[in-house]
Amino acid sequence: MTTPFSPPLYMQRYQFVIDYVKTYRPKKVIDFGCAECCLLKKLKFHRNGIQLLVGVDINSVVLLKRMHTLAPLISDYLQPSDGPLTIELYQGSVTEREPCTRGFDLVTCVELIEHLELVEVASFSEVVFGYMSPGAVIVSTPNSEFNPLLPGLRGFRNYDHKFEWTRAEFQTWAHNVCRDYGYSVHFTGVGEAVGHWREVGFCTQIAVFQRNFHDSMSNAERLEPSVYRLMYKVVYPSLSDNNIYQRTLVNEVLYEAQHLRQEWLSRMDSSNNAHFCAPPLMHLFQHGAEGGTRDWQPVYQQGGTICVPLACVWSSPRVRALCGSVQRLRQELLEDERVRMSADGTVLNLPAAEEEEEEKEVEEEEDVKAVSVVANSVEEDWDRELGCCGNI
């Protein structure tokens, strides 16, 4: 089937979900019929606060093949995100009740229901709306009224479609669901025809359901799957993991402190004037924005130590972004063994001199034991041994 749409229709469907996520910021999202995990992969980038992303498909082979595309990228480790993210993939059917699928904020069923037999649609409704009862459900399905506009199409759009609904049929089903399970719905879609053809509606019709009642499940503890089979699970590195947070913060602080130290040392070197050092412009500027340079303290030397006041490090935007307050920063740093701080926690101590390349000769101890005998002093002649001394 050629796509008269640009961007292609499937992209528009994904974009619809992404836009929804951007507006409503669900924390837990489950995608039924995730197949090649394309939507999950997109949502992984367009997170907007998603913390749990689950994909379910009945076909485990597809999942196995594609699951590693959901693994964190190298950059996710290099620059951990602020919020946590866990991705899980299950093999299972939307017509089965699985306890661990309850308590979600959003369920997406993109082009799924038309692959079910009509009898299965009923149990699908019961499972998704009645049993899982998520905060919102996005269901998309072909609008059969649009079909005459698709060039060369006979029958259904896909060989595996069991039905294709008109707008009225889809809306009847949706309203019944709302009545039975306490949801409200509005209809929209993607892929519009032009001109007077607009009347046939969207190529893909979409129903967005909102739950009418408050649900107590959303904060419930996550359960182990009992019906579905867990195929893949990955926890993304994030700053909400304490170890990662600590490590990132300390790295940033040490980077900043080392640079201030280096800057100070090179200025000392060039001016040889140890009494005064002006704050670097960048810092002045930032502090200006903070309301004056009153609390600005210079880097100074004390014996073999370069002292970098915590306030200097605090002025780094990166450190600020990581740490809400100087107090917290101090607390975090005092706990870390990689950072040397003054007793009152106001100054970072760094060594003044770089360690020199050691060039001293280490006199090896004499009592090394002999590993093997020294070659015997009898002169060898390999040529003769080989019997080819003749030609010499």
Place this chain on the structure above:
Amino acid sequence: MTGRARARSRGRGRGQEPAAPGAQPSVQQEAAKPVMHTPPEGQLVGRGRQKPAPGAMSEEAMLQISAGFQQVKIGERGGRRRDFHDSGVHTRQLMEHVKESKTGVSGTAIELRANFMRLLSRPLWALYQYHVDYKPPMESRRLRSALLFQHEETLGKAHTFDGAILFLPNKLHNTETVLCSETRNGEKVEITVTLTNELPPSSPVCLQFYNILFRRILRILNMQQIGRHYYNPDDPFNIPQHRLTIWPGFVTTILQYESSIMLCTDVSHKVLRSETVLDFMYSLRQQCGDQRFPEACTKELVGLIILTKYNNKTYRIDDIAWDHTPNNTFKKGDTEISFKNYFKTQYSLDITDGNQVLLVSHVKRLGPSGRPPPGPAMLVPEFCYLTGLTDKMRADFNIMKDLASHTRLSPEQRESRINRLISNINRNADVQNELTTWGLSFENRLLSMNGRVLPSERIIQGGRAYEYSPWTADWTKEMRGLPLISCMSLDNWLMFYTRRNADVAQSLLQTLNKVSGPMGIRMQRAIMIEYEDRQESLLRALQQNVARETQMVLVILPTNRKDKYDCVKKYLCVDCPTPSQCVVSRTISKPQALMTVATKIALQMNCKMGGELWSVEVPLRQLMIVGIDCYHDTSTGKRSIGALVASLNQGMSRWFSKCVLQNRGQEIIDALKGSLQAALKAYLKYNNSLPSRIIVYRDGVGDGMLRSVVDYEVPQIMQSIKTMGQDYEPKLSVVVVKKRISSRFFARIDGKIANPPPGTVIDTEVTRPEWYDFFIVSQAVRFGCVAPTHYNVVFDSSGLKPDHMQRLTYKLCHMYYNWQGIVRVPAPCQYAHKLAFLVGQSIHKEPNMNLDDFLYYL
């Protein structure tokens, strides 16, 4: 592998079943049927080497196998087909004298452990290859596999299918199985599964299969693939000062080794940087100012490899598009989209600096399904992470120290890291599950084996001989106060210094005088010349003062900045051939170290002028040793530089050296052929005869390049020798030397895990059955793990016993004059490396031929 399985792998398949063409004949069998891979015509023409191939392996069978081989791409990333393990290069069978045995006898036995694990398979294990046919034919690969695996109960859980070829660990009941499937819209499809091959455990396809399986295992263990290796992202360490992140990981390969299929695994580290190219540009701009920024930026960035933030791809920066910013647009499909919008909609990435210039990378990778490369890629600096270490970082002692403290592992630490991987493999249920469905497992401990420690050599110097401590492998102390073999007297020499270094220059001169006496070097006072601390004035000073009769030029450099060093070397190696010695003032500024430094300088200057320091006994006469190495110059258009160094005398103390710059599209050996002839002529001049034996040590052969050495370089070397006279037929051996290998050995000394002592030879178990190869641990290291060197004798008409080959090689590791101890490779390789490096780093031109007979590049 079990004994029975192995026995079967030697022979053909059982009874009526199709033969297994992938079977790798063991050595014994090869002896009976010598030629499995017939070298192309006109190559390797030696005595008794041109027997016709008895049909152990028909050409067609080989083709069939390699066709299957190429199609096995289960879960493999990238389309690279290069064989990094050099399998299929069968050189041993062509050398009569090592067919039976390639092991030596000298030395004392030592118990070792190696970083190898045996792969075990259940008895009679084989991989069954099936051809799968669909009626009616099915186009979609996905559909094909979905239809086939409706029959999982027939086919079993473990399977690997690429759309046409199916691999199973179990044999189906019938040779031909017909299955019926139904598509979702009710179409009936008949699937015929036909057995085409029964692959024994050691067949090439199986080996590739194991490697793919093992990668799967590493992925299950949550390791990240970067390049060819796997790293653990959950346990990084950082060097915050430079925003470096280091991931520990493993290099792994599963191959057929001497007696069994084993997994070789070594610890590896990946340096990543949490600094984007934009960060780097900012700080560079701050450092050098707006004016010089474009030039500096190009110089620093071009050639670097970057990693993109939004996928795991790496690119080489080839250029900077100064006229492009993220607001420029590109064509995506048939709409124009700006980079800014693209990244926003595609990856939800915001560009903070709209004025950053873009990077250009000329992508060489082919487009999807072999289409031509899509043209240069434009990259946004903000989304590109720098990778690896820059030269600047490498030169920074403190960074390297920090790095080493994490990456340099003691033998004990290294062994325990590897053991931890082994126990992870054995403990992880998913991994075990994956392995057992395939009927495979790994032995859960490292391989124990025996090596031999060669006797230490006697160092001969000035008519006397002494021994060195075998553990330190160093004779700095022993040689103190002993005269050298031959000394060049310094009658006419110059010392250049800057005003600031006038004092250190004087004290160096005095100390040189003091230390040179006991060595036997007569030294006249140097002519002292002061130069201004600028490159031009240094050059001018050289031009004005260095004369034809000048024997040596010593330059004291104020800093270790490369430009002045390059300037000295360029002028004195090319324009005005004179031995020269550079020394950075800092090195000689510490009075307590001056004696040691001056001694080293005196020795080095003596070598550069043609003096000889020490020697070892070489019990072969009329022998010429040749060392070849290359240097790949990335800065000047990736031109390679080849260096050839050949011995001129019995004591291996005089060397002929030649360096050539490779032309585009030329093999390095083509350029070196002339050098080899020149070396033979020099030998003739010195000895009044040509050598009757030539042994070539070829270093700098990359992974997967062995085939071209065997098929191309060896015949070229022979041709080159032939030009010396039709009846001149010296015995020739060609040994490929490899330093970058992942084999490691551990010894147990005083109950502690330690490095094997220098002189340890390993020539069993972990060597390759199809090669005449061995390992030698020649140097001693004070920290970390010693790295063994791998020697692969790819051609040998010398008839030398393996024991002699090993000992000769070890002896040559004693002969590098820039180090008073044993080095990692035979001296000629080390010399060739040094020469190629000097030319590639500093001179960029062929050195003047008047210097050929001197070790001027030390």
